[in-house]
Amino acid sequence: MEGSAPAGGPQTRPTAASGTIGLIGPTPGFRADRAVSSTKTDTPQRDVPQVVTVAPREVITDLAATRVDRVLTYTPGVALQNNFGGLTIFSYAIRGVTTSELYKNGFPLNRGFPPPPDTQNVERIEVLKGPGGGLFGRSDPGGLVNLITKQPTAERFVEMGGLWGSFEEVRGTVDSGGALNEDGTLLYRFNLAAGRQNSFRDFVDGDRLFVAPVVSWQVTPDTKVTVETEFLRNRTVFDRGVIAINNRLGFLPISRFLGEPGQSIYQTNDSMQIRVDHRFDADWQMRLATYLNSNSLTGEAVEVRGIAADNRTVLRDRNYRNYRADIALGQAELVGRFDTAGIGHTVLLGFERESTDGTYQQIRSNTRTNPYSLDIYAPAYGRPLPNYTRQTNGFEQVTNTALYAQDQIALSPEWKAMVGVRFDFFEQAFRERSTGVRSDQTYFAATPRAGLVYQPLPELSLYANVGTSFRPNIGPDAAASSFNGPFAPETGLGYEVGTKLDLYGGALSLTGAAFRVERQNVLTADPNNSGFSIAAGAVRSQGFEFTAAGQLSPSVKVLAGYVFADAVVTKDNVLPVGAPLINVPRHSGSLLAVYEAQEGSWKGFGIGGGARAVGERAGDANGGAFRLPGYIAVDALAYYKWENFRFGLNVENVFDTTYYASSLNVFRVFPGTPRRFTGTLSVRF
Secondary structure, eight states, X not given: OOOOOOTTSOOOOOOTTSOOOSSOOOOOTTOOSBOSTTTSSOOBGGGSSSEEEEEEHHHHXXXXXXXXXXXXXXXXXXXXXXXXXXXOOOOEEETTEEEOOEEETTEEOOSSOOOOOBSTTEEEEEEEESOOHHHHSBOOTTEEEEEEEOOOOSSOEEEEEEEEETTTEEEEEEEEEEESSTTSOEEEEEEEEEEEEOOSSTTOOEEEEEEEEEEEEEEETTEEEEEEEEEEXXXXXXOOOBOOBTTBOOSSOTTOOOSOTTOOEEEEEEEEEEEEEEESSSSEEEEEEEEEEEEEEEEEEEEEEEEOTTSSEEEEEEEEEEEEEEXXXXXXXXXXXXXXXXXXXXXXXXXXXXXXXXXXXXXEOOTTTOOOOEESSSOOOOOOOOOOOEEEEEEEEEEEEEEEEEXXXXXXXXXXXXXXXXEEEEEEEEEETTTTEEEEEEEEEEEEEEEEEEEEETTEEEEEEEEEEXXXXXXXXXXXXXXXXXXXXXXXXXXXXXXXXXXXXXXXXEEEEEEEEEEESOEEEOTTSTTOEEEOOEEEEEEEEEEEEEEEETTEEEEEEEEEEEEEEEEOSSSOTTOBOBTOOSEEEEEXXXXXXXXXXXXXXXXXXXXXXXXXXXXXXXXXXSEEOOEEEEEEEEEEEETTEEEEEEEESTTOOOOEEEEEETTEEEEOOOSEEEEEEEEEO
């Protein structure tokens, strides 16, 4: 439903003749003055009482990023959490608040177990800071990530690319678009990516195939239909990382693999989005959309479950997973603009219905009767695999019906307000078919939010907001908890005050915010039972952040930020009060800067680099005795654009720093990537 205008140019109200129905499109440079995720309407960021940090396509290209999580390392305020053995990024923290909420064009991706999203068809990555429950429903008060995809274009083009990197990585891509008929009412976009790679981790490799065709039809000047599909196949080795001995790291090389060679996990993800955008007149428009998804995760792995008294023999189990999910989701939204007594309103009314069916089958060996041991200092792989003796076989049905409303109020040229609320009626039924245990839950939740903006100058905004969140604790954790009944839903409250400043005619955006987030019934890893979760009671995260994004000059673009987050347990029956939250550093920051010559014989040459700094943080949920050390990793990049060609070279972790990106507990610690070289070549016709 959102219109668009050229970045940095004048912004006008969309009209029926403007043809701006659709998602906000490409924006040049390292910033975007508009974002979909904050309001679902076409509103300048300076008028919204929330911060949305945007990583446009140029950031993805300059980083040579093939996965979304690579871009998130340069998004201020985002910290990666447990990555489920490399199979997903559906666990990260925003402002010290762990979440699994990842969206694509406003539709949730974290249903079932789809593979990590590919960046090939991503136009921009929007990170909404603060509560988003008023629009998105099941969410967390720290924020969420929304991926905006590439859309069909009237310009006919074909761009072909290749990537070659360390650890035998190779990848080919195609991006094309254009009109399919003479009058330009039928447009398409087609993206493809295929590649394979090894890893700095022993015996870990993978391959991937991604295809994403999109077609749009401008039925009338006011009505457009878009059909967007994706097909993804991913094979990788399930890799839980290294372990800590007596809460200390560094005894093992970061390459040491503690599973069994030759085992793989296979993931599939097939999805379709159908969107109908209709404009009644210059002020009223409607959007109808549906999202269908089917995904699966199957395969075998061997995982560490404990360690013997000699501190060198790990106890492992063999397991086979067969996870599948089918998701159907529909949305209907109406946006209208009108005035009452000189006060302007932009009203959004929405309805959403979701149905998700998931099966979670896992069969495992028993470490008590057959520990399937491995010497971590002198591993001897290939021993006969133990027999499967245990099984969980869960079936989960989830339905959610929601109504939401939002009003953006222009009180005066200087004062703007926003109020909204969402009502969710949630139902879940879980069946453990191997034991016959049943677990059901039904909840009704209201998640209001409100905010206020004051603009003493056109380029300066002062804002405040408050909002709540609601997220049922479901999914595979339902299997772990079904014998004692389901976990209570997580609820949260977040509020902040901040400022936004646009410099150089809007080319550079600076933001600053002080925030506080409170959450109840938070799930965390059980420190006494590997692979299961407990409800941590209540937690709190508070702090402040600063970000800068955009152009310092026509030649220099930057994306930078610093976050201080004090995130601790405030109430619990198991974890100590005051214990720091897992994987959340008190201090973190990043800087990405690129210089590109705009004229002369060096025109088209770009050089830059970045630094990612992460402070010391808790490595498990058990009071912070196990700590991950802080680190600074430096990256470098260079490229040259000549006519239709682009040549690029990236060096990740230039100084080959040994660091640990995240952990789940002492038996699941994920080392960061050592020095890695990546070369890219693309040509556009």
